[in-house]
Amino acid sequence: MVKNAELAEVFADIARILKIKDENVFKIRAYERVADTLENLPMEAETLYRLGKLNEIPGVGEAIAQKIGELVETGRLEYYEKLKKSIPAGVLELLNVPDIGPRKAKLFYEELGISSVEQLEKAALQHKLQKLSGMGKKAEENILRGIELYKRREQRFLLGTALPIAEEIVSEFKSLGEVEKISIAGSLRRRKDTIGDIDLLIASENPGKIMDKFIHLPQAKEVLAEGLTKSAILTHKDMQVDLRVVSSDSFGAALLYFTGSQSHNVHLREMAVKQGLKINEYGVFQTKDDKKIAGEEEEEIYRILGLPYIMPELREDRGEFAAAHNNKLPDLVKLNDIQGDLHIHTVDSDGINTIEEMAVAAKLKGYQYIAITDHSQSLHIAGGLDEQRLIEQINRIDKINKNMKGITVLKGIEVDIKSDGSLDISDHILKELDIVIAAIHSGLKQKKEQITERLRKAMENPFVDIIAHPTGRIIGYREAYDVDIQEIIGLAALTGTVLEINSSPERMDLNDVYARSAKEQGVLLSLGSDAHQITTLENMFYGVAVARRGWLEKTNILNCLSLLELKKGLKKRQ
Numbered sequence: 001m002v003k004n005a006e007l008a009e010v011f012a013d014i015a016r017i018l019k020i021k022d023e024n025v026f027k028i029r030a031y032e033r034v035a036d037t038l039e040n041l042p043m044e045a046e047t048l049y050r051l052g053k054l055n056e057i058p059g060v061g062e063a064i065a066q067k068i069g070e071l072v073e074t075g076r077l078e079y080y081e082k083l084k085k086s087i088p089a090g091v092l093e094l095l096n097v098p099d100i101g102p103r104k105a106k107l108f109y110e111e112l113g114i115s116s117v118e119q120l121e122k123a124a125l126q127h128k129l130q131k132l133s134g135m136g137k138k139a140e141e142n143i144l145r146g147i148e149l150y151k152r153r154e155q156r157f158l159l160g161t162a163l164p165i166a167e168e169i170v171s172e173f174k175s176l177g178e179v180e181k182i183s184i185a186g187s188l189r190r191r192k193d194t195i196g197d198i199d200l201l202i203a204s205e206n207p208g209k210i211m212d213k214f215i216h217l218p219q220a221k222e223v224l225a226e227g228l229t230k231s232a233i234l235t236h237k238d239m240q241v242d243l244r245v246v247s248s249d250s251f252g253a254a255l256l257y258f259t260g261s262q263s264h265n266v267h268l269r270e271m272a273v274k275q276g277l278k279i280n281e282y283g284v285f286q287t288k289d290d291k292k293i294a295g296e297e298e299e300e301i302y303r304i305l306g307l308p309y310i311m312p313e314l315r316e317d318r319g320e321f322a323a324a325h326n327n328k329l330p331d332l333v334k335l336n337d338i339q340g341d342l343h344i345h346t347v348d349s350d351g352i353n354t355i356e357e358m359a360v361a362a363k364l365k366g367y368q369y370i371a372i373t374d375h376s377q378s379l380h381i382a383g384g385l386d387e388q389r390l391i392e393q394i395n396r397i398d399k400i401n402k403n404m405k406g407i408t409v410l411k412g413i414e415v416d417i418k419s420d421g422s423l424d425i426s427d428h429i430l431k432e433l434d435i436v437i438a439a440i441h442s443g444l445k446q447k448k449e450q451i452t453e454r455l456r457k458a459m460e461n462p463f464v465d466i467i468a469h470p471t472g473r474i475i476g477y478r479e480a481y482d483v484d485i486q487e488i489i490g491l492a493a494l495t496g497t498v499l500e501i502n503s504s505p506e507r508m509d510l511n512d513v514y515a516r517s518a519k520e521q522g523v524l525l526s527l528g529s530d531a532h533q534i535t536t537l538e539n540m541f542y543g544v545a546v547a548r549r550g551w552l553e554k555t556n557i558l559n560c561l562s563l564l565e566l567k568k569g570l571k572k573r574q
Contacts, residue, residue, distance in 0.1 A: 160505025343528025
């Protein structure tokens with residue numbers, strides 16, 4: 001079966017090649033949307049193709065459906081193969097480097113014969129790029145930074161990429177009778193925003209059967225190592241998965257050990273030594289006679305050391321031990337504490353589904369409310385709303401709320417903060433909205449003082465409720481813009497502005513460290529999926545992961561409030 005991820009990769013490549021060839025922007029966006037839709041589709045597109053239901057996939061018309069059918073039936077797409085031959089081999093790879101668009105990729109190839117990232121780096125280090133038309137020293141430096149980001153991205157995977165793979169593999173084992181216990185471990189269990197590899201742990205008395213299944217998983221592209229209790233595979237997405245099999249009476253100790261972090265484990269071991277104990281992946285032992293006294297459950301290990309259970313997300317040695325000793329560990333927010341989604345896009349800007357479709361899907365998730373926050377007019381590429389279209393949307397939402405039961409649709413906007421700090425929608429329009437998110441999408445290379453001042457002006461606007469993705473990072477593709485984030489957190493406390501944890505796996509912004517700092521300064525945070533279609537409403541999970549790593553409780557999060565409480569929690573309209 002052709003997987004959705006494979007189909008999505010083909011259509012994403014088509015879009016990128018069309019960019020290099022300067023094709024029609026609407027054609028490019030259509031392929032990008034299809035790629036995004038396929039990647040997030042809850043069931044396999046091949047299944048829908050066999051059922052004759054490809055037309056039910058948002059954005060899939062007759063032409064795209066034919067291409068999907070060709071890929072399913074033959075494993076290749078003639079249109080794609082011809083497109084690939086129309087550009088030099090390797091040029092496509094250059095588009096993976098931040099700061100390189102189709103124009104630059106073509107320029108580098110045509111002028112310098114560059115057709116790989118390695119050649120690009122060599123040319124930049126030899127200062128050949130800055131001599132090209134439209135380039136310069138600063139542009140060359142930015143490309144070198146982009147190459148470093150690219151290299152880091154190639155070595156690590158987004159939480160949103162790794163977790164579904166891990167969960168898919170775990171589900172393969174759950175039906176196997178020899179599996180007594182199974183868990184994800186490592187940084188993935190701690191929900192770090194990027195993952196080096198996947199660690200899995202199984203308790204079983206028949207490790208041979210477990211390992212045989214593991215190395216023959218459909219996800220396995222290559223077996224990297226094979227042993228009786230430890231094996232490793234490489235998946236088709238080039239992600240390494242390590243599996244360890246232990247006895248049931250050591251499962252808790254092994255899970256604790258392999259979950260980490262290293263600094264957390266070192267602290268635990270130091271505590272154990274002071275109590276005449278030693279801890280390793282096999283259990284807890286008395287030093288005097290090497291008698292094993294615990295190991296089956298994580299909870300009992302913490303209990304023996306005189307500690308309450310410390311959740312995996314907190315295990316970074318950032319104060320969790322002191323909090324545990326003083327009985328002040330946070331009651332971490334849970335996914336089911338979220339009462340609504342405050343950052344949603346629709347077909348009115350760059351989304352795929354209608355307002356009604358998003359509302360129905362959110363209602364099925366048990367939400368009380370959602371905020372429709374389409375882009376504003378400055379973001380032309382995203383089909384941003386001008387004031388007239390926004391007024392029309394406001395009126396439409398009023399009608400939707402009259403006819404829809406069980407969920408409330410809040411009128412909102414993701415208003416652009418322009419280069420001078422002004423907003424691109426007038427205050428007299430903004431005051432008609434239930435919720436206003438402000439965000440920076442342009443001028444990302446301004447100096448720290450300018451970026452910080454832009455955000456300050458937006459936060460002082462009485463109609464701005466939330467600052468979206470406050471540092472502007474896109475993990476592995478774009479570093480945070482140069483902003484004094486601690487000053488922004490302080491300003492949020494003064495102005496009563498909410499700071500967003502953008503839940504898109506590519507952003508997860510604010511990050512956990514800044515989220516915790518915001519909590520400590522009394523700043524309220526919000527979680528927004530930044531969903532552009534129904535399936536990406538599930539992004540909320542990743543925002544909750546950041547919040548938990550940031551020690552947040554539901555009292556720290558705006559959209560853990562009921563609808564009535566939410567309206568009271570927003571800035572007072574003037």
